[in-house]
Amino acid sequence: MAARMIPVAALLAALIFHPAARAHVPIVMNETEAQAPSLPPILSLRERAEIENRILAERLDSIIPAIMREQGIDMWLLVAREYFEEPVVASMLDAENMHARRRTILIFHDPGNGKPVERLTVSRYGLGGLFAPAWDPGKQPDQWQSVADIITARDPTKIAINTSDLYQFADGMTLSQYGKFVSALPVPLRQRIVSGETLAIRWLETRTPSEMELYPGIVRTAHALIAEAFSQSVITPGVTTAEQVQWWYRDRLLQLGLVPWFHPSVAIQRQGAKGMLEGAEIIQPGDLLWTDFGITYLRLNTDIQHLAYVLKPGESKVPAGLRQGLANSNRVQDILTRHFAIGRSGNAVLELARKEAVAAGLDPSIYSHPIGLHGHGAGPSIGFWDNQSPDPRGSGAINANTAWSIELTSYAAVPEWGGQRVDFRTEENAYFDGKSVRYIDGRQTEITIIPSGP
Missing domain, CATH: 3.90.230.10 (Creatinase/methionine aminopeptidase superfamily)
Known part of the structure; x- marks a missing residue:
């Protein structure tokens, strides 16, 4: 007979009641491909979210400090807007935050001397506890001025933003956002802006x-x-x-x-x-x-x-x-x-x-x-x-x-x-x-x- 058609009722039942792998047994890396392998159990959405959030936290803790120090960058600024997330920001959203909210700005700052890298979010909403809130609109209603104040206080040597003509993964800073950012930033600090192209690639490619x-x-x-x-x-x-x-x-x-x-x-x-x-x-x-x-x-x-x-x-x-x-x-x-x-x-x-x-x-x-x-x-x-x-x-x-x-x-x-x-x-x-x-x-x-x- 022809390719099987799956009834709508069966699809809904599968989506709602599909048994998840309660005791997850990992499959180990293997050079030999199994012939007609069995389908592994599929995790529930909640179980997936727990794994995704744990791995994201591990990635932020381990990869970010390593690549910033590897590239000699002490500040990395990322900007996204709701439904218009750039690839790097999209990869940093926890499982419950499916999109950026309004304008979401993330800042990584390496203070040096072996101190932990700061992870800040300049936005109205937090991000799963992975980034420290760094903006109080009641005290400073201008989001970009708040960003400029954060940068000025930390006085970074290099401020990386995601711009790249070659790689789509590292070209997330739009012209309108760049204009607002630069206008708020003190003139001396503008000379410190550099491309975050390699940071973006290293973050995304590293497993x-x-x-x-x-x-x-x-x-x-x-x-x-x-x-x-x-x-x-x-x-x-x-x-x-x-x-x-x-x-x-x-x-x-x-x-x-x-x-x-x-x-x-x-x-x-x-x-x-x-x-x-x-x-x-x-x-x-x-x-x-x-x-x-x-x-x-x-x-x-x-x-x-x-x-x-x-x-x-x-x-x-x-x-x-x-x-x-x-x-x-x-x-x-x-x-x-x-x-x-x-x-x-x-x-x-x-x-x-x-x-x-x-x-x-x-x-x-x-x-x-x-x-x-x-x-x-x-x-x-x-x-x-x-x-x-x-x-x-x-x-x-x-x-x-x-x-x-x-x-x-x-x-x-x-x-x-x-x-x-x-x-x-x-x-x-x-x-x-x-x-x-x-x-x-x-x-x-x-x-x-x-x-x-x-």
């Missing part, structure tokens, strides 16, 4: 031990949903279309109380057909299926691409040429991850990996990126699907304690398909600890099989 304890379970959840999508419970060859599988993902996530960070992709490569077939195209025996799927859960994101093959009648395994194609992409993955090194730019890793892969007779295209609090995360890119040359966005240095989507493809002529050139896309999430890259929940090394009959 903590607590986050990495959670991440394998989050990736396992995505792996389990892909395995379910690429199965006979969802796909009936000759009936189900590519777009029905896409919308099955969306309905399944709604049922579980989870969200995607992009609309899932499903496409078909077929012997004798050019390119990727999508949309209303019906899945047939002999098709090579591809999916790109990502979720946001506990504030962390996944971004995964897998392949599946629909057996023809009489077939019991994937044709050797297709198996070799995935093995080629796995080999490119190995080459790429070997070239990760602290301080090496994304562009340098791209160049080294491509050179080695091409010399090995492979035909690669590499377009990997950081992942974490955003799906396409902060940090240096390693190639783009439409640009395999150095790019300004890949000029930044790779740092330890960062998570990555190892995203790439390799092309190969498949003998069983008359030498047709086939695209073997793959993407798995990994962690770089400063020494080596490890997959968070393994990687696909075998093409998933979907039987064509009962």
Whole structure:
């Protein structure tokens, strides 16, 4: 039958009564991906909030002092408005504060001499006890003057604000807010304003031990949903279309109380057909299926691409040429991850990996990126699907304690398909600890099989 439709009543019941994992048992990082893994228990919203708030407090306590001192910045000013949160401020809101309120201004100040970094909020509403209230509108009704008074009293050497032409994550200070801020600030202090670009990137890209304890379970959840999508419970060859599988993902996530960070992709490569077939195209025996799927859960994101093959009648395994194609992409993955090194730019890793892969007779295209609090995360890119040359966005240095989507493809002529050139896309999430890259929940090394009959 076609992709299953989930009744509205069942969706509501699942959302309200879905059992949470009362005794949470973490899934450990594993280099070997489980075949058709079981879906881990999904936490309730309250349980998620408790975890999110605990990790946010840990991040603020540990990452902020480290990156401010690393970059030699003694004050960092962040500004957001309700429903117009910049990426860094959005990542600092606790689980009960879904948006900034009115105008929310955050100030980090490092007084030096080993003293703790101050965390202040110049706003009418607090932020979950994570920032100390620093504005009394009854005494000083002008919010920007209050900011200027705070800065003047602390006399910082550098005042970082989030402005960046290159990185969207670090360009949160709008023109109107900047104008109000500078107008209130004493003239001598205006000369101390600097870009907080690197602070923003370092805050967003850095993964903590607590986050990495959670991440394998989050990736396992995505792996389990892909395995379910690429199965006979969802796909009936000759009936189900590519777009029905896409919308099955969306309905399944709604049922579980989870969200995607992009609309899932499903496409078909077929012997004798050019390119990727999508949309209303019906899945047939002999098709090579591809999916790109990502979720946001506990504030962390996944971004995964897998392949599946629909057996023809009489077939019991994937044709050797297709198996070799995935093995080629796995080999490119190995080459790429070997070239990760602290301080090496994304562009340098791209160049080294491509050179080695091409010399090995492979035909690669590499377009990997950081992942974490955003799906396409902060940090240096390693190639783009439409640009395999150095790019300004890949000029930044790779740092330890960062998570990555190892995203790439390799092309190969498949003998069983008359030498047709086939695209073997793959993407798995990994962690770089400063020494080596490890997959968070393994990687696909075998093409998933979907039987064509009962």
